Amino acid sequence: MTRSLLTGNGAAAWGARLALSDYVPAFPITPQTEIIEKISRWTERGEMDARMVTMESEHSMITAAASAAASGIRVFSATSSQGLLYGMEMLYTVSGWRAPFVLVNVSRGLASPITLEPDHNDIMAARDCGFLQIHCATCQEVLDSTLMAYRLAEDQSIRLPVIVNMDGFYLSFTREPVEIPQAEKAADFVGEYDPQNIRFRASSPVSQAVAVLGGAPYSYFRYESHIAAQNGIAVYDQLRVEFAETFGRDYPAIESYCCEDADIVIVMLGSFATKAQVAVDQLRKTGVKVGLLRPRLLRPFPAALFRELLSGKSGVAVVDQNISMGLGGVLHTELAGALYGQADAPRQLLSFIGGLGGRDITLEEFFEIVSVTQNAVAQQKTPPPRLLYTEQEMREMRKLQAAASVERNELNNSGAETNG
Amino acid sequence: MAEQSVSIYRSMKDLPSTHLLGTGTPMCAGCGGLEALNQLYDIIGEKSVFVNAAGCMTLLSVYPFTPFRGSWLYTAMASAPAGAQGVRDALDILIQKKRMNPDDDMQVVVLTGDGSAYGMGLSATSAAMERELNFLYICYDNEGYGNTGQQFSAATPHGAKTATSTGSAGYPGYKKDLFAIWAAHKPAYVATIVGAEPVDLARKIEKAMSMKGPRMLIALSPCPTGWDFDPKETVAIGKLAVKTGVWPLKEYVDGQVQHTKVPRERRPVEDYLELQGRYRHLFEPEKNVRLISEIQKRVDDYWSNVED
Ligand SMILES: Cc1ncc(C[n+]2csc(CCOP(=O)(O)OP(=O)(O)O)c2C)c(N)n1
Ligand code: SF4
Numbered sequence: 001m002t003r004s005l006l007t008g009n010g011a012a013a014w015g016a017r018l019a020l021s022d023y024v025p026a027f028p029i030t031p032q033t034e035i036i037e038k039i040s041r042w043t044e045r046g047e048m049d050a051r052m053v054t055m056e057s058e059h060s061m062i063t064a065a066a067s068a069a070a071s072g073i074r075v076f077s078a079t080s081s082q083g084l085l086y087g088m089e090m091l092y093t094v095s096g097w098r099a100p101f102v103l104v105n106v107s108r109g110l111a112s113p114i115t116l117e118p119d120h121n122d123i124m125a126a127r128d129c130g131f132l133q134i135h136c137a138t139c140q141e142v143l144d145s146t147l148m149a150y151r152l153a154e155d156q157s158i159r160l161p162v163i164v165n166m167d168g169f170y171l172s173f174t175r176e177p178v179e180i181p182q183a184e185k186a187a188d189f190v191g192e193y194d195p196q197n198i199r200f201r202a203s204s205p206v207s208q209a210v211a212v213l214g215g216a217p218y219s220y221f222r223y224e225s226h227i228a229a230q231n232g233i234a235v236y237d238q239l240r241v242e243f244a245e246t247f248g249r250d251y252p253a254i255e256s257y258c259c260e261d262a263d264i265v266i267v268m269l270g271s272f273a274t275k276a277q278v279a280v281d282q283l284r285k286t287g288v289k290v291g292l293l294r295p296r297l298l299r300p301f302p303a304a305l306f307r308e309l310l311s312g313k314s315g316v317a318v319v320d321q322n323i324s325m326g327l328g329g330v331l332h333t334e335l336a337g338a339l340y341g342q343a344d345a346p347r348q349l350l351s352f353i354g355g356l357g358g359r360d361i362t363l364e365e366f367f368e369i370v371s372v373t374q375n376a377v378a379q380q381k382t383p384p385p386r387l388l389y390t391e392q393e394m395r396e397m398r399k400l401q402a403a404a405s406v407e408r409n410e411l412n413n414s415g416a417e418t419n420g
Numbered sequence: 421m422a423e424q425s426v427s428i429y430r431s432m433k434d435l436p437s438t439h440l441l442g443t444g445t446p447m448c449a450g451c452g453g454l455e456a457l458n459q460l461y462d463i464i465g466e467k468s469v470f471v472n473a474a475g476c477m478t479l480l481s482v483y484p485f486t487p488f489r490g491s492w493l494y495t496a497m498a499s500a501p502a503g504a505q506g507v508r509d510a511l512d513i514l515i516q517k518k519r520m521n522p523d524d525d526m527q528v529v530v531l532t533g534d535g536s537a538y539g540m541g542l543s544a545t546s547a548a549m550e551r552e553l554n555f556l557y558i559c560y561d562n563e564g565y566g567n568t569g570q571q572f573s574a575a576t577p578h579g580a581k582t583a584t585s586t587g588s589a590g591y592p593g594y595k596k597d598l599f600a601i602w603a604a605h606k607p608a609y610v611a612t613i614v615g616a617e618p619v620d621l622a623r624k625i626e627k628a629m630s631m632k633g634p635r636m637l638i639a640l641s642p643c644p645t646g647w648d649f650d651p652k653e654t655v656a657i658g659k660l661a662v663k664t665g666v667w668p669l670k671e672y673v674d675g676q677v678q679h680t681k682v683p684r685e686r687r688p689v690e691d692y693l694e695l696q697g698r699y700r701h702l703f704e705p706e707k708n709v710r711l712i713s714e715i716q717k718r719v720d721d722y723w724s725n726v727e728d
Contacts, residue, residue, distance in 0.1 A: 022510075022513050022517070023506075023509055023510065023513060025505075025506065049517075051509055051512075051513055053505065053509060053551065055502060055505070055547065056543055056544065056546070056547035056550075057543065057544070059496075059498060059499055059502070059544075060498075060499050060501075060502030060505075060543075060544050060547065061502070063495050063496065063499035063502040063503050063506065063544075064502045064503065064505045064506035064509070065506060066506065067471070067493060067495070067502070067503040067504070067505070067506025067507045067510070068506035068507065068509055068510040068513075069506075069510075070493060070506075070507075071506065071507045071510030071511060071514070072510060072514060072519075072520075073510045073513055073514060089496055089498075090495075090496060090499065093495070093496055200469050200491050200493075200507060200510075200511070200526060201520065201524040201526075202466075202467040202490070202523065202524045202525060202526045203521075203523070203524050205466065205488070205489065205490045205491045206491055206492075207481045207486045207488065207491065207492040207493075208491075208492065208493045208494075209493055209494040209495070210481040210482060210483045210484075210486070210492065210494060211478055211479055211481065211482045211483065211494065212482065212483045213482055213483075217483055
């Protein structure tokens with residue numbers, strides 16, 4: 001078994017290559033660009049038998065990706081942040097075409113203010129678009145999930161595009177030892193692309209993505225996509241077993257860490273969950289019964305599995321790396337929806353927002369999160385959602401503001417002098 | 421010209437007498453865009469996939485009906501050329517990897533209105549030409565956002581009344597020169613057409629079909645609903661657009677622009693304008709001589725620069 005040092009971006013590119021993608025429409029954006037650069041080198045040298053085309057926008061990129069998939073070939077594409085949002089109209093549009101393909105999103109915070117660093121607001125904005133979503137925490141997982149994503153997308157009972165999500169910088173640019181599966185083994189696992197009846201051929205003309213008149217046919221097709229997405233739960237579970245048998249790595253829909261006997265459970269997505277894992281280890285040493293759940297599958301939402309895993313727990317802390325203005329954390333509300341009214345549901349479900357724009361979540365903060373949750377359980381009183389921010393950070397921010405106002409005053413004064 | 425003498429379409433009697441495009445579409449009676457499409461489709465044929473952007477023609481294919489014998493893909497308002505890129509690339513890949521019989525190949529045709537072509541989709545179109553995409557682009561130009569109720573677009577002519585230019589001077593802007601913008605990309609072919617000139621139209625689509633690369637057509641599309649005229653006048657208005665010189669019929673090939681039908685004695689633009697409700701404010705309650713002369717002057721200036 002050979003392992004190579006790969007970044008998350010490199011792992012995603014390997015996933016596309018090993019899945020024998022035929023076509024890669026692309027558009028550059030930090031921190032995703034390395035994926036398409038790598039693929040372009042491979043295609044130029046003939047190491048990957050695919051055609052790459054650089055489009056002029058992500059809106060066009062997603063249109064081209066889905067149109068090619070709808071013509072009957074296997075497609076890969078990648079984007080991030082502003083790019084994902086620029087293509088948003090097409091994310092919603094093409095999922096309804098039922099033409100499967102895989103899109104990697106490298107999560108990055110959204111403007112404003114503009115930043116390059118990661119959080120999950122980009123991918124959360126796409127949560128209702130009809131693409132299934134797999135969230136990764138390691139570079140190995142990025143590669144493996146890309147292979148699994150093709151199986152999921154192309155499954156007879158699903159036929160929907162899938163997004164594989166990783167965090168910018170933390171995964172995209174971090175090198176980790178990754179086992180690159182054998183080409184034949186990966187090809188066998190993914191299988192040949194079967195376009196079924198979704199393809200364009202002169203001898204069998206079809207109309208795809210046609211308009212409907214009225215709410216009844218519209219609802220029918222929308223419900224069909226929803227039901228197909230939900231089929232993803234069962235399909236994923238089978239796939240996971242097959243993947244584990246083939247490659248020896250097991251990826252449950254929700255990764256559960258030290259949860260079995262836990263009273264308090266932290267729920268988090270993506271690579272920042274590995275920080276929470278360290279906190280769990282430390283707290284366990286001091287006797288605190290705390291665990292961690294990290295959903296890999298976000299769409300379809302594994303609600304039943306969440307209920308099962310959280311049944312009988314006393315408190316849950318959801319740490320959202322996103323913020324829905326005027327509401328709070330998205331994952332928190334989704335979990336509340338899944339747990340509400342369940343007999344053995346945890347009594348306390350707390351919301352924390354952190355890690356926005358790459359802001360770290362420190363070990364101490366995780367300790368605090370757990371302690372606040374324990375208090376809530378003890379007092380049977382849920383505190384309002386908490387926005388993680390330290391006094392130190394506030395002081396630094398105040399300094400920046402002070403510097404900004406000094407600059408502004410100087411400008412104003414010098415302006416007054418010359419005008420005066 | 422040499423290439424035109426080989427055309428099989430010399431006169432009306434050479435044109436197909438039965439049409440390939442099905443009837444019973446929800447387009448308005450007298451739709452000039454549908455008139456052009458009907459003629460184009462006869463020559464493009466059923467080995468085609470139409471990639472459509474949002475507009476009136478989107479309603480040609482409403483589940484579960486379509487007037488097309490070939491294939492269809494609706495995309496969105498801005499990205500039909502990108503859809504064509506995906507389809508074309510996929511077909512090429514399938515043929516190259518021997519996963520599709522080359523007989524199953526198709527002509528990839530973008531079909532959009534002017535709102536999409538002159539505006540929202542221009543970036544995608546420009547990029548498709550840059551990449552020398554092998555496709556046909558048909559823009560049916562009804563000079564406004566027709567589907568949403570004929571608000572002005574970048575294709576609306578100066579002085580025309582639209583749902584968003586209702587004042588006595590009509591639309592204050594000027595129609596964008598899409599032909600020149602497209603031609604500046606040096607694609608294989610660019611042409612203007614109108615359904616009221618079927619032989620000219622047939623020759624141009626025939627020529628476009630014989631070429632590879634980006635082949636771009638702009639069809640002036642008299643629109644009874646948006647331009648406010650009696651549907652039976654569609655052909656007359658189309659002919660007048662040519663005879664007054666308002667709509668020059670031309671083509672771009674190999675860096676050269678040729679006019680394919682030069683109106684020797686141009687009729688006054690008034691003849692064209694007065695048939696259409698969208699210009700009624702130029703004639704009532706009193707004649708707006710200044711604006712009409714301005715429109716006439718722009719047409720005259722255009723033709724004074726055209727070499728015979
Ligand atoms: C992104 C987006 N914005 C707006 C619309 C609404 N819309 C639908 S059709 C249309 C007009 C299109 O105009 P044009 O391309 O000239 O075609 P026509 O309607 O005249 O056939 C508009 C604005 C849309 N479908 N998508
Ligand atoms: S509004 Fe105009 S372009 Fe649209 S269908 Fe009616 S006549 Fe044709």
